[in-house]
Amino acid sequence: MSQYRTIYHGNFIHTPTPAKLEVLHSALVCVGPEGVIEWIEEDVQGEMIQDISGRYGIDLLDGAATAAVQVVQIPQGEFVCPGLVDTHTHAPQYPNIGLGGALQLLDWLEQLTFPEERKFADIEYARQVYGRVVERGLGFGTTTCCYYATTHVEASLALAGICLERGQRAFVGKCCMDRNCPHDYVETTEDSIQDTEKFLSAILSTSSSSSKSLAPLVQPILTPRFAISCTPQLLSSLASISKTYTPPLLIQTHLSENLAECDVAAELFPDSKSYAAVYADHGLLAPGTILAHCVHLSDEEMDLIRDTGAGIAHCPNSNTHLSSGCARVRTMLDKGVKVGLGTDCSGGNSPTIMTAMRHASDVSRFRSFVDQSTSSLSLAEIFYLATMGGATLCRLDQKIGSFAIGKEFDALHIRPVSPTLWAQKGDSEERLFERWIWGGDDRDVADVWVRGRRVAGSA
Ligand SMILES: O=c1[nH]c(=O)c2nc[nH]c2[nH]1
Numbered sequence: 408m409s410q411y412r413t414i415y416h417g418n419f420i421h422t423p424t425p426a427k428l429e430v431l432h433s434a435l436v437c438v439g440p441e442g443v444i445e446w447i448e449e450d451v452q453g454e455m456i457q458d459i460s461g462r463y464g465i466d467l468l469d470g471a472a473t474a475a476v477q478v479v480q481i482p483q484g485e486f487v488c489p490g491l492v493d494t495h496t497h498a499p500q501y502p503n504i505g506l507g508g509a510l511q512l513l514d515w516l517e518q519l520t521f522p523e524e525r526k527f528a529d530i531e532y533a534r535q536v537y538g539r540v541v542e543r544g545l546g547f548g549t550t551t552c553c554y555y556a557t558t559h560v561e562a563s564l565a566l567a568g569i570c571l572e573r574g575q576r577a578f579v580g581k582c583c584m585d586r587n588c589p590h591d592y593v594e595t596t597e598d599s600i601q602d603t604e605k606f607l608s609a610i611l612s613t614s615s616s617s618s619k620s621l622a623p624l625v626q627p628i629l630t631p632r633f634a635i636s637c638t639p640q641l642l643s644s645l646a647s648i649s650k651t652y653t654p655p656l657l658i659q660t661h662l663s664e665n666l667a668e669c670d671v672a673a674e675l676f677p678d679s680k681s682y683a684a685v686y687a688d689h690g691l692l693a694p695g696t697i698l699a700h701c702v703h704l705s706d707e708e709m710d711l712i713r714d715t716g717a718g719i720a721h722c723p724n725s726n727t728h729l730s731s732g733c734a735r736v737r738t739m740l741d742k743g744v745k746v747g748l749g750t751d752c753s754g755g756n757s758p759t760i761m762t763a764m765r766h767a768s769d770v771s772r773f774r775s776f777v778d779q780s781t782s783s784l785s786l787a788e789i790f791y792l793a794t795m796g797g798a799t800l801c802r803l804d805q806k807i808g809s810f811a812i813g814k815e816f817d818a819l820h821i822r823p824v825s826p827t828l829w830a831q832k833g834d835s836e837e838r839l840f841e842r843w844i845w846g847g848d849d850r851d852v853a854d855v856w857v858r859g860r861r862v863a864g865s866a
């Protein structure tokens with residue numbers, strides 16, 4: 408933890424609500440030693456920095472740094488935005504990125520995914536893969552990530568350890584699956600529960616925060632793979648485990664991704680009214696439950712999800728790559744369902760939320776071409792999903808996702824340098840932002856801060 412306060416001066420762009428992109432022009436943002444935003448002032452010209460800081464009891468020498476304060480200038484033509492939140496990905500599947508586009512979900516799991524995940528019994532292999540996953544994720548600007556790991560406790564803990572060491576805010580889940588999986592990659596119900604308890608006690612004892620006032624940067628998330636691969640007993644037991652904690656532990660699973668999957672779920676749970684109801688009936692839907700995909704939901708299922716406070720990780724790359732379908736995100740938002748974005752590697756073929764934003768936009772446009780009563784998502788809505796929307800799914804909306812006093816400073820410094828980003832002198836901040844979202848890449852991510860600490864960046 409830095410002993411410094413840092414004062415950032417420049418243009419900040421965020422979406423505290425989906426309605427509008429908000430620019431804080433020439434803002435002064437003061438971040439305290441624990442990485443929490445202490446104050447924000449807008450429209451501050453260079454010569455005013457010293458005066459305004461003085462009003463907050465900070466003495467600067469000629470507007471520059473002192474021993475206890477550093478001043479970071481973000482030049483015109485560059486900007487700072489909130490870090491990106493990936494609400495759903497599978498760290499052990501990254502070695503398969505790009506493969507499997509000719510398959511659909513259930514065959515893809517059997518032929519490609521389970522064989523790769525099984526390899527994570529080898530802890531050295533796990534460390535090697537997970538180190539690369541976390542390093543690249545931070546480089547792309549993913550400051551918070553919800554990870555599925557595998558069934559293996561040691562490898563899942565290694566992933567959590569790497570996130571903590573590299574400084575990525577993360578939720579890490581040991582995957583639970585006790586049926587309909589290959590004989591050499593499946594757990595008994597008892598082992599799945601016991602290993603989950605082992606994983607929880609280990610991660611909770613090692614990931615405590617360095618400060619009493621801050622939550623741990625890396626936290627566990629309960630991870631029943633999906634209804635098909637979990638017995639009713641396992642689903643209910645994981646729901647009970649969640650509720651033994653205050654607040655209850657986060658939960659992640661998959662829901663209604665592929666039509667063949669929906670049919671099998673209906674056969675396995677004939678007493679539940681719908682696929683979403685399977686999870687509700689087993690006590691798994693609550694604020695902090697992240698449901699990946701939700702491509703084939705009925706209106707009633709969306710209402711159920713909204714009413715329980717659970718949220719949806721929209722994974723457009725994956726839904727296209729595995730030919731699953733086009734999720735009805737506009738309807739979800741109109742109904743007041745919480746929605747964030749997920750890369751869902753390696754169902755998704757790109758590990759960055761930049762691509763997820765572009766595909767979310769494309770999918771919403773395709774839906775609106777086919778159904779003219781549906782409007783596509785705006786740029787502000789797309790960026791909201793990638794930041795505040797994701798934060799809300801993880802119950803972190805009071806901590807990250809936008810710039811406000813009391814929030815933690817998870818942010819990206821965007822300096823346009825990539826060859827496809829044709830920034831022009833005189834571009835407004837909004838225009839520059841738009842260029843970056845559609846035309847930029849990680850080369851433009853000059854600095855990545857999580858809780859005020861610089862953890863990556865191309866600069
Ligand atoms: O996109 C997906 N990836 C997975 O690994 C998985 N497992 C069950 N359902 C799944 N969907």
Ligand SMILES: [Zn+2]
Binds near residue numbers: 497661699754
């Ligand atoms: Zn997934």
